[in-house]
Amino acid sequence: MMQSEFIRIMTAVMDVGEMMLTSGAEVNRVEDTLNRMLQAYGCVRVDVFTITSSIVVTARTADGESFTQTRRIQDYVTDMYKIERCNALSRKICKSALPAEELQKEVEGIRKEKSYPGWVRLLAYGGISAVFSVFFGGTFGDGAAALLCGLLLFGAIELCNKLKLQRIILTILCSAIVGLGAVLLTGIGLGNSVDKIIIGNIMLLIPGISLTTSVRDMISGDTISGLLGLCEAVIRALAIAVGFALVLWGFPG
Amino acid sequence: MNEVLQTCMGMLGAVGFAVLFHVKGKKLIVAAVGGGLSWIVYLVVLERYGDKALGLLASTVTVGLLAEILARVMKTPVTILLVPMLIPLIPGSDLYYTTSYLVRGQTEECARSLDLVIREAGAIAFGIILVTCMVQVVLQLANRLKTVKIG
Numbered sequence: 001m002m003q004s005e006f007i008r009i010m011t012a013v014m015d016v017g018e019m020m021l022t023s024g025a026e027v028n029r030v031e032d033t034l035n036r037m038l039q040a041y042g043c044v045r046v047d048v049f050t051i052t053s054s055i056v057v058t059a060r061t062a063d064g065e066s067f068t069q070t071r072r073i074q075d076y077v078t079d080m081y082k083i084e085r086c087n088a089l090s091r092k093i094c095k096s097a098l099p100a101e102e103l104q105k106e107v108e109g110i111r112k113e114k115s116y117p118g119w120v121r122l123l124a125y126g127g128i129s130a131v132f133s134v135f136f137g138g139t140f141g142d143g144a145a146a147l148l149c150g151l152l153l154f155g156a157i158e159l160c161n162k163l164k165l166q167r168i169i170l171t172i173l174c175s176a177i178v179g180l181g182a183v184l185l186t187g188i189g190l191g192n193s194v195d196k197i198i199i200g201n202i203m204l205l206i207p208g209i210s211l212t213t214s215v216r217d218m219i220s221g222d223t224i225s226g227l228l229g230l231c232e233a234v235i236r237a238l239a240i241a242v243g244f245a246l247v248l249w250g251f252p253g
Numbered sequence: 254m255n256e257v258l259q260t261c262m263g264m265l266g267a268v269g270f271a272v273l274f275h276v277k278g279k280k281l282i283v284a285a286v287g288g289g290l291s292w293i294v295y296l297v298v299l300e301r302y303g304d305k306a307l308g309l310l311a312s313t314v315t316v317g318l319l320a321e322i323l324a325r326v327m328k329t330p331v332t333i334l335l336v337p338m339l340i341p342l343i344p345g346s347d348l349y350y351t352t353s354y355l356v357r358g359q360t361e362e363c364a365r366s367l368d369l370v371i372r373e374a375g376a377i378a379f380g381i382i383l384v385t386c387m388v389q390v391v392l393q394l395a396n397r398l399k400t401v402k403i404g
Contacts, residue, residue: 219382
C-alpha cells in the first residue's frame, strides 16, 4: 500500500474514533473499534490510547513503518445514531477493507447525517421537563410550569451555543434562567413547588449520565477517563448550584 | 396509583431522552419498555428491602440483561439501548437537593445527600459492569462448548 494512501485511511479511521467519542461512546469501545479497523487494513501492531479528551494512535504497517496521529476532543453531543453508524461501518470494514476514497465518503456521510429537526428537540425539552417534574412528585400544575421552563431552557441553550459561550458560563446562566422562570411562574400561580419544577428541568442540565459513566469507567479500569469525567460532572453540578444561588439571593425563601 | 403514574412518566422520560440522543425508529419503543421495566423493578425491590442503592443495582442488572439480549437480536451496540432505559434511575432529584443544600449552607444535609448520590451512581455503574462481566463469561463458555462439539 502507498504511504500517502495509508495516511488517508488512518485519518479517516481517526475521524471515526473522534465521532464515536464526541457522540458519547465508551472509551474502551472506541479503542476496540480503532484497533479492529486498522488491523483490517493490514497493520501488524496498533496501539490506541484514549481518554475522554484525547485519542492517540500509533499503527505499524506490514512494511515496518510506524504512523502516529492524535486528536484532541473538545465537546460532546450525545448522538446514539452516529455511534450506531460508526459501529456498522467498522463491522463492514472488518469483513472487507474499503479503499481510501470510499472510506472517506462513508465517514463524511455519517458526519453529515441529519438528526431530529429543531422543533422535535424543543418538544423533547418541554416534554422531559414536565414528565420528570411529575415523576419526582410534582403536581400536574408543576408539570405545566416545568414544560414552559423546559421550552425556555431550550431557547437559552440554543442562544448560548450561538454566542459560543464557555460551557461553565452557559450552565450557570441556564440554571439561573430556569430558577427564575420557576419562581416567576409559581408567583403568578402556575405550579406550587419551585423545587419540583426545577427538578424536572434539572434532568436536562445535570450531569447524571456522565456521573454514572465516569464511575463505570473507573470501576472497569479506565481510571483517568473516569476521573476526568467525574471532575467535569462535579464542576457542572457546582455551576448549576451557582446559577440557583443567584436566583435564591434575589428571591429568598 | 401513584406508582403507576410515576412508571408512565418514567417511560415517557426515557423516550424523551432517547429522542435527544438521536435514537430512532423501533428502538424508541425499546427505550419506553426498558424505562418502565427499570422503574418497576426498582420500586419492587425498594418496597421489599427498603434500600435505594440495592433497588438501583437490581434494576440496572435487569435492564442491563434485557439490553444485552436485545442488542444481539437487533444487531446494535448495547449502549444505545441501555442508556435510555437507565434514565428514570438517574439520581437527578437527589443531585439537585445536594446542590440546593450546598447553596443554602446546610452542610450536614448536603453531606448526607452527597453520600446518597455517590452510592446511587455507584450502584448503577456497578450493575452495568456486573452484567458486562456475566455476558462475557457466558459467551466464552458457549464458545468453548461449541468448539468442543465440533472438535
